[in-house]
Amino acid sequence: MRGAPLAEKLREQARADAAELGSVGLATVLVGDDPASHVYVSKKHEAAVAAGITSTDRRMSAGTSQEELLAVLGELNRDDNVDGILVQLPLPDQIDAEAVLRAVEPVKDVDGFHPFNAGRLYAGQPTFVPATALGIMVMLEDYGVELAGSRAVVVGRSTIVGKPVAHLLLGANATVTICHSRTRDLAEETRAADVLVVAIGRAGLVMPDMVKEGAAVVDVGITRTDAGLVGDVVPEVAERAGFLTPVPGGVGPMTIAMLLSNTVRAARYRRELLAFP
Numbered sequence: 001m002r003g004a005p006l007a008e009k010l011r012e013q014a015r016a017d018a019a020e021l022g023s024v025g026l027a028t029v030l031v032g033d034d035p036a037s038h039v040y041v042s043k044k045h046e047a048a049v050a051a052g053i054t055s056t057d058r059r060m061s062a063g064t065s066q067e068e069l070l071a072v073l074g075e076l077n078r079d080d081n082v083d084g085i086l087v088q089l090p091l092p093d094q095i096d097a098e099a100v101l102r103a104v105e106p107v108k109d110v111d112g113f114h115p116f117n118a119g120r121l122y123a124g125q126p127t128f129v130p131a132t133a134l135g136i137m138v139m140l141e142d143y144g145v146e147l148a149g150s151r152a153v154v155v156g157r158s159t160i161v162g163k164p165v166a167h168l169l170l171g172a173n174a175t176v177t178i179c180h181s182r183t184r185d186l187a188e189e190t191r192a193a194d195v196l197v198v199a200i201g202r203a204g205l206v207m208p209d210m211v212k213e214g215a216a217v218v219d220v221g222i223t224r225t226d227a228g229l230v231g232d233v234v235p236e237v238a239e240r241a242g243f244l245t246p247v248p249g250g251v252g253p254m255t256i257a258m259l260l261s262n263t264v265r266a267a268r269y270r271r272e273l274l275a276f277p
Helices: 006-019 035-051 066-078 097-103 115-122 131-142 161-171 188-190 236-239 251-270
Strands: 026-032 055-062 084-087 151-155 177-181 195-198 217-221 223-225 229-230
Touching: 006 035, 006 131, 006 251, 026 035, 026 066, 026 251, 035 055, 035 251, 055 066, 066 084, 066 097, 084 251, 115 161, 131 161, 131 217, 131 251, 151 161, 151 188, 161 177, 161 195, 177 188
Parallel strands: 026 055, 026 084, 151 177, 151 195, 195 217
Antiparallel strands: 223 229
16 A cells, blocks of 8 residues: 555645645744754655745754744744644754644644644544544545444554544544553454554564454554664565555655645635635
C-alpha cells in the first residue's frame, strides 16, 4: 500500500486548487535546532512551493521565549496573506506547547491541533484533521479497504496520529480498539484486527505472528538506524497481510500531501467558499 504515487496525485490536485484560488499562503514556525525538525520543515516548504503555495518560513533560536513565539503567531494570525499556520513540534522545554497551539487561529490551524478543531473531530464534524491521520484514511479508501463493520486496532494514543485516526475510523463505522504501552496482551489485540494502524515509534514492534491473515496494516512509525529508516512493523509482515505500507514511502508522503490539502481548505474557509463553524 504505497503512499508516494497517491500523494503525487494529491499534490497535483493541490496545485490546481491553489491556482484556481489565485493565492494561497502557508507559514511554518520552527523553534530550536532539532535536525529532524529542520528537515521536515524544509520538505514541507519544498512541497508548498511546488504546489504554487506561497511559503513563509519563520525559524527561531532554541532560546526563544514563549512571549516571543506568541508574538510571531499573533503577526501571522493577522496577516491576510497567510491562510495556514503550522508550528513544528517538539518545542523547547521553556515553551508551553499547548498554550502555543491554542494561540493559532482555528481557521488557520492546518495541523488540526487547536482544541476547537480537535473538538470538531471528536463530535464527528471535522474541520481540520491532523495530516497523518487524514492521509491514512485517504490511502485506505484509495486501496479499497473495507472499513464499515471491520475491526480496527490502533496502536498508539498520541494526539497527532493515534487519537485522531481512531475517531476517523469510528466515523467510517469500524469497531475501534486503541492500544498503548499498558495494554496487557498487545499481540492478542492486534491479531484480531482487520485494519491495524501502528503509530508508536518503536522499531520492529509488530511481528508476523501478531497480524491477522489478510489484514490491512498501516505502519506510521519511523526510526533511524544504522541500517536506514525502519518502521514499527517488520517487513516480513507483508507475507501475512493483505496490505502493508512500506517505510519509507508509505505514510510519510501522504502527510505532506494532506498538509497541502488542508492549506487549500483553509484558504477556502477564509474566502468563505466553505463555511467555517
